[in-house]
Amino acid sequence: MKSKSDFPKLKNPSVLSPMAGVTDVAFRTLAKKYGTGMTYTEFVSSSAVVRGNKDTLRMLDVDPSEKPVAVQLYGNNVEEVVEAAKAVEKKFDVIDVNCGCPVWKVIKTGAGSAMLNNPELIGKFVNKLASSVSRPVTVKIRLGINDKKINAVEVAKVVEDSGGAAIAIHGRTQKQGYSGKANWDVIKEVKEKINIPVIGNGDVFTPEDFKEKLEFSGVDAIMIARGALGNPYIFKQITDYLKNGSYKKENRIQQFFEYLELANKYKIPFYSIKLKSVAFTKGFVGGGILRTNLNKCNSTEEIVKCMNEFTDTSS
Ligand SMILES: Cc1cc2nc3c(=O)[nH]c(=O)nc-3n(C[C@H](O)[C@H](O)[C@H](O)COP(=O)(O)O)c2cc1C
Structure with a gap:
């Protein structure tokens, strides 16, 4: 069984969030140059990896500077996700499972955020992966399915008890998509209740947002998606702001x-x-x-x- 020490120590607490169609190896390398503490591939279909789909395999290109780098897999079949993870683990430092994607094409198969309906199943995925691969296994979730079914704390405990090395939480529900504000109260609660590293996520667009949410929630790191879209320099701005209280405008x-x-x-x-x-x-x-x-x-x-x-x- 893995333990929390398996999650890599990050040089900076700002992490480039996985983004389909955006976080290709070139974009990730630039974010790394500007100081992101960690990069993630976009989400990758486990069955496409297992089938050896050419376009999918290209998504798995990694630059030597990307350390640590996570591969994010999705799928509804634990054996297939394990097989995909085993096929790619040598290239990556962390294996992440997407349990947060709200897109219909993904959730109709029972993958992505649909898994939040079944925390036990998430536990099964983490357990099987953690005992099958030699890399730390992490999970990225949302708060829950909707505002009546917020179960991030329960899911985070299951992930921890099943051998997960860290958990990332986007502070919105599946139903919300991108509407409303990310709820950092729940992210803070998760951080208080579990012992593995917690990565908070949602609505960080400036270095000021980053500092405020880091201090409020006490999380170990924060993932940034839309705030880095077209502006990977934000990672340098965040580092400078945390260190000196100021930062330069980007070009x-x-x-x-x-x-x-x-x-x-x-x-x-x-x-x-x-x-x-x-x-x-x-x-x-x-x-x-x-x-x-x-x-x-x-x-x-x-x-x-x-x-x-x-x-x-x-x-
Ligand atoms: C274009 C785009 C693509 C995304 N693709 C993924 C993905 O492949 N995997 C994933 O876990 N989240 C994905 N997300 C969600 C983000 O990683 C993040 O959780 C969400 O945007 C909230 O963070 P933000 O407020 O910093 O944008 C995507 C978001 C965007 C905008």
Whole structure:
């Protein structure tokens, strides 16, 4: 049986949250450069791993700088998830099971957040995985199915008792999707009631949000998803803010060019680079026209031209 000491010690308490279509190896490497304490792959179908699906296997590329790095698996069949975990464990420091995804395609199969209906089943997954692989096993959950069925504390105890090395909690229910505010009271309660590391998650968009939620909840680390979308530099800002109480403004276009270099190195598909170009240009003056132009691009050369033209006219 694994124990809490198996979870890697993080250099920084800010963690890049798994994001489908976003946290490819190039993006994760950039987040690592800017100081994230840990990276996660996007969620990966265990059955696709077992079948050896080519696109899925590409999602498992890892950069040597990514230490520690977790693979996030999902599935409804414990034997298959174990088989997938065994197939990939050498490349990763942590095996994470997604028990939080609210997307219909996933929950209709009984995977993702549907597993919150059955804490015993989550326990079975963790137990079987922890005794089958040589890496620490963690779980990412939501608060519960809906506001009448909030069971994060119960699930966290099951994870701990079944040999889980840590738990991450997004402070919303399955029903909520992304509406309302993340409930950090429940995250705090989980931290108070269990002994394995707890990673809180939800609504951290600035270094100030990060500090406030860290101090409020006492969690061991905080995962950031939307706040890092198009801005992996947020991890540097957080580190600086925790250390000095101040941080520098980001240069998103420069970050995009850094991403592009890594994306070329890792042969990230064009559609994914194009999506990123749009994300990296959210939130600045004149960005709307730039994004319209980016959406029309058919090659990375065209994207680079758009970005350069924008920089020339805005500076
Ligand atoms: C585009 C996108 C893709 C996501 N994909 C995943 C995923 O693959 N696995 C997962 O556990 N959570 C996924 N999430 C949820 C985030 O990891 C995180 O739990 C959620 O966005 C709340 O954090 P935030 O408030 O920092 O955005 C995704 C979120 C976004 C916005």
